Amino acid sequence: ERKQQSLTYSNRGMTLEEDINVTNQYYLDNEIAVIHKKPTPIQIVNVDYPRRSAAVIKEAYFKQSSTTDYNGIYNGKYIDFEAKETKNNTSFPLQNFHEHQITHMKNVKNQGGICFVILSAFSSYYLLEAEHLFTFWNRQASGGRKSITKNEIDDFAHIIPTSYQARIDYLKIIDKLYF
Amino acid sequence: ERKQQSLTYSNRGMTLEEDINVTNQYYLDNEIAVIHKKPTPIQIVNVDYPRRSAAVIKEAYFKQSSTTDYNGIYNGKYIDFEAKETKNNTSFPLQNFHEHQITHMKNVKNQGGICFVILSAFSSYYLLEAEHLFTFWNRQASGGRKSITKNEIDDFAHIIPTSYQARIDYLKIIDKLYF
Numbered sequence: 001e002r003k004q005q006s007l008t009y010s011n012r013g014m015t016l017e018e019d020i021n022v023t024n025q026y027y028l029d030n031e032i033a034v035i036h037k038k039p040t041p042i043q044i045v046n047v048d049y050p051r052r053s054a055a056v057i058k059e060a061y062f063k064q065s066s067t068t069d070y071n072g073i074y075n076g077k078y079i080d081f082e083a084k085e086t087k088n089n090t091s092f093p094l095q096n097f098h099e100h101q102i103t104h105m106k107n108v109k110n111q112g113g114i115c116f117v118i119l120s121a122f123s124s125y126y127l128l129e130a131e132h133l134f135t136f137w138n139r140q141a142s143g144g145r146k147s148i149t150k151n152e153i154d155d156f157a158h159i160i161p162t163s164y165q166a167r168i169d170y171l172k173i174i175d176k177l178y179f
Numbered sequence: 180e181r182k183q184q185s186l187t188y189s190n191r192g193m194t195l196e197e198d199i200n201v202t203n204q205y206y207l208d209n210e211i212a213v214i215h216k217k218p219t220p221i222q223i224v225n226v227d228y229p230r231r232s233a234a235v236i237k238e239a240y241f242k243q244s245s246t247t248d249y250n251g252i253y254n255g256k257y258i259d260f261e262a263k264e265t266k267n268n269t270s271f272p273l274q275n276f277h278e279h280q281i282t283h284m285k286n287v288k289n290q291g292g293i294c295f296v297i298l299s300a301f302s303s304y305y306l307l308e309a310e311h312l313f314t315f316w317n318r319q320a321s322g323g324r325k326s327i328t329k330n331e332i333d334d335f336a337h338i339i340p341t342s343y344q345a346r347i348d349y350l351k352i353i354d355k356l357y358f
């Protein structure tokens with residue numbers, strides 16, 4: 001049962017990730033932007049080097065990333081974001097984010113980068129700028145609610161348009177906000 | 180013997196990589212720049228989910244990256260680079276680079292990013308801007324030599340200053356060239 005849970009969880013994650021990857025590939029193929037997902041960080045413990053064939057990793061563990069999952073460049077600007085989803089109907093739980101990701105986003109903002117999160121929630125995709133995430137994060141840190149309400153997301157986030165090729169066309173929102 | 184070779188090769192690679200990682204950590208700690216090494220891309224084939232403990236990757240393979248190893252943001256500018264080394268005394272072999280890395284670097288330049296390679300060679304660290312690497316790459320593609328001579332590196336690359344904390348202080352060169 002534990003096994004099934006893990007598989008279900010990672011499959012659920014894959015749809016959002018795959019849709020973003022397809023979008024990024026579309027951006028790349030059309031010379032719109034160069035944005036990639038970073039590989040999952042792995043701690044490799046044991047590698048086998050068989051003769052005449054490729055090295056086989058025999059023991060490794062998932063590590064927590066010290067950054068967000070996606071970054072790259074769009075029209076001269078540094079782009080950095082994390083993608084998260086919830087099945088919750090009324091709010092977006094902040095437990096989806098980790099302190100080190102927030103720290104990374106603050107570092108990026110301090111260097112003048114464009115930083116945001118893509119939220120999959122309430123049957124839509126939203127782009128929420130990092131500044132607003134920081135506000136909700138700080139509210140939680142000072143004893144406030146542990147989630148962003150749907151109303152708050154409606155107020156502060158931007159619904160991302162979708163299309164066949166640019167499945168989650170987040171640069172449309174970036175165009176409006178920064179160009 | 181094959182095993183020993185692989186280990187030696189990767190250890191050799193680690194020194195340059197570690198020195199760059201320490202430099203990037205110095206930049207991060209001092210709010211100078213946010214530049215990270217991307218994790219090594221891995222194709223995961225088999226994962227074990229034992230009860231009550233962390234998932235163990237039991238079979239996985241190294242994949243070729245479709246980008247360079249390092250990227251991030253410095254002072255509002257997108258930074259992207261690859262690090263390579265040679266023990267060769269007279270030239271830097273171009274076989275250290277892969278076509279897809281060159282393609283990635285061209286895409287980054289087209290978006291207005293700062294792109295270069297850090298070369299460890301001839302007992303020095305050099306920063307060579309991507310534009311110059313493209314020239315030597317094109318020369319090879321049209322039947323020319325398969326390496327960059329030491330003289331050419333002296334002419335076109337910049338020796339990177341080293342210090343205790345910023346072991347390979349490549350942003351000093353970026354300051355001179357772009358700011």
Ligand SMILES: [Mg+2]
Nearest residue numbers: 068069082083
């Ligand atoms: Mg993630």
Ligand SMILES: [Mg+2]
Nearest residue numbers: 247248261262
């Ligand atoms: Mg490399």
